[in-house]
Amino acid sequence: MTGTRGAWFPYGPLALLGTWTVTRVLLLLFVFKVYVFPGPDVTSDVFVIYQGWYEVLRDGTFPLDDVTWQYPPAAALAILSPALLPTLGYAQAFFVLACVADLVVFALLFYAGLRPGKSLRGAWVWAVGVPLLGPTVYARYDVMVTAVAVAALLAGARHPRIMGMLTGFGALVKVWPVLLLVGAVRRRAWVAAVVTAAVIAAVFGLAMPGAFSFLTFQRDRGTEVESLGSLVFHVARGHGWDGQVLLNYGSVEFLGPYVDVVSTAALVLTGLAFGWLLLWRLRVRRFLPHTLADAAFVAVLMFTTTSRVISPQYMVWLVGLAAVCLCFRRSGMTLPVVLVLAACFVTVLEFPVWFSHVVGSDLLGVSLLFARNGLLVIATVLAALELWRSTVSDPAPRVPPQAARTQESLASS
16 A cells, blocks of 8 residues: 555545545535434434533533433533534534534544555545444534544654643543553653543532532443343343333433343453453553554454443444554554444444334344444454554564575475
8 A cells, every 4th residue: 555545445635535525414414404314313312412411511510410411521511512603503503513523533634644654544434434324423422522532642652741631631521532541652641641631520520510420320221222232132032031121321221130230241341351451551562653543442442342332423433543543554453444334334224224123122123233243343353363463472573585585496496
């Protein structure tokens, strides 16, 4: 692969810009309801839940009596952000700002892809991957958090303090960006992240009541119907399991016998993932230019796949980190990234297009979940193996040119 061209997308920057523009216009047309996307209305969260939180937050307090508020305190900034566009209604302003965050990510990846040693493959991954998820991307604030994470990773190698500050801020918006530090080797990045997170947490804790109520709201969740563990109950429903599928803590979850066992198993898997990452960090021998991004991609893949909740918007995180990986020409994450993109396409089919089939646990719904979650599991395993191979395993011995020619002549004789 040379220049800005890649094996996947043999077209230049103009085609890339055109792809982003056309697909984003379509997403905006869907969220503004010029066209109706199949399935349930994905924008209702903005019109009802986010706007309701907005009314509470602007009075200087967190939604203390709303168990669906399950986010760190800086998430309030995303919910309050439509106030920046007072001429638009709340939902319309939110959709526009989500598109702006999308554009910021694209611009960062595009700029990075033009630098020496980089590739536009990452910008292509973002341009193609986001619309595969449908309008849900613009109806959740996850694209805003992903913009912060992408900026942090791209800054990481040359500006560790900036990376740390952005990571600390991102973690106080939606926790998962803390995983970006898995591959950080500069102490400055860790210190900056801790200091930034501590300052932001202190400001919110002192200024607004209920800043950390989200910690208790998360405790009593069930197993969400799209998660890996949910497959147990989707199959069990056809064999007499008498649990329920209910809207619980803001998502559709399984509630009933053995749900706590499966939820505990998910936490155990997450703990094992953390143990593997710790082992990798202790055994790592080589930190390559792309290791920071690769490690973050693997970490978020592991924690997303093993979570008891896999909401469709979580896939935006993976697309963003996958895009940063492939900004580096020598990253070996190509196959896991392709699998994540395939999982994005299956995700839009299971939500929102055929979500009723998922909730009903019929053959179509269960098949879609097996496909999506199976793709994520395979991507996670392959990405972890590649990270270990590239940074821990002994590199293949380099054969001098003269010895190579001698070996070839002996083999042909």
